[in-house]
Amino acid sequence: MAENEKAIKALEFQLEQYPTGDMAPKAKELLSSIKEAPPAASKPSALSGGRGEVAASVTAAQAAERNSANHFPSDVAGPFDLAQLLSYEVEDVGDSTKIELFFDMPVPYSVSYIEQGKRTGSPAELELALSYAKPSADIEKNLTVSSKYIDRIKLKKRVLGSGCVVSFRLKLGAAYDIVPRGKNLIVTFHADSGPSVGVPEPDPSDGPEASFSKSKKKSFT
Known part of the structure; x- marks a missing residue:
């Protein structure tokens, strides 16, 4: 009741000082709604302003609505709401x-490299870590690919945390781009001067060694 009385007094004072002001109609509307509201139905708090401002009565419901409007979208995958990797398509363009990669909701991701083996010569890999996503039960988890830039796509669990990793086994000279499109992610491999697998260089102690560009991490917001 005390808060209602403060709001009423503030609005009445505002109307007395500025009876024909631009905000007078709004002040009258607020004053009427406060007086007509049942005492137990709302607990408004008065926000009294200075000259030219109108005191406003804000209910808990209105405050919650305003706060929720400022939050990030709730449909992005998180630790308590994992996305699902539904399927993926490979196409030469x-x-x-x-x-x-097709998902049922947007998912955060990061990118890293596994360098080509120094002694073994094992191929380099590009790893797309999906923080909060799991593959569907029927998705192909180990696919051989006939491409100039990659020869295998493999899905595996992350070592730490939830989610999974999509690993692309790379060929020499492969560069990449990653572009989010709606809920999906598009990974394009091509020949470019960007991040790519380097040609092995001789090492006097260990023999041939492959050089690979440093990881460039990107995040989705």
Whole structure:
């Protein structure tokens, strides 16, 4: 009741000082709604302003509505709401290979490299870590690919935390781009001057050693 009385007094004072002001109609509307509201139905708090401002009565419901409107979208995957990797498609487009990953909601991701083996010569890999996503039960988890830039796509669990990793086994000279499109992610491999697998260089102690560009991490917001 005390809060209602403060709001009423503030609005009445505002109308007395500025009876024909631009905000007078709104002040009258607020004053009427406070007086007509049942005492137990709302607990408004008065926000009294200075000259030219109108005191407002804000209910808990109105405050909650305003706060929720400022939050990030709730449909992005998180630790308590994992996304699902539904499927993926591989397509050769011109002189590039495009892989589109299909999800049921947007998912955070990061990118890292596993360098080509120094002694073993094992191929380099590009790893797309999906923080809060799991593959569907029927998705292909180990696919051989016929491409100039990659020869295998493999799905595996993350070592730490939830989610999974999509690993692309790379060929020499493969560069990449990653572009979010709605809920999906599109990974395109091509020949470029960007991040790519380097040609092995001789090492006097260990023999041939492959050089690979440093990881460029990107995040989805």
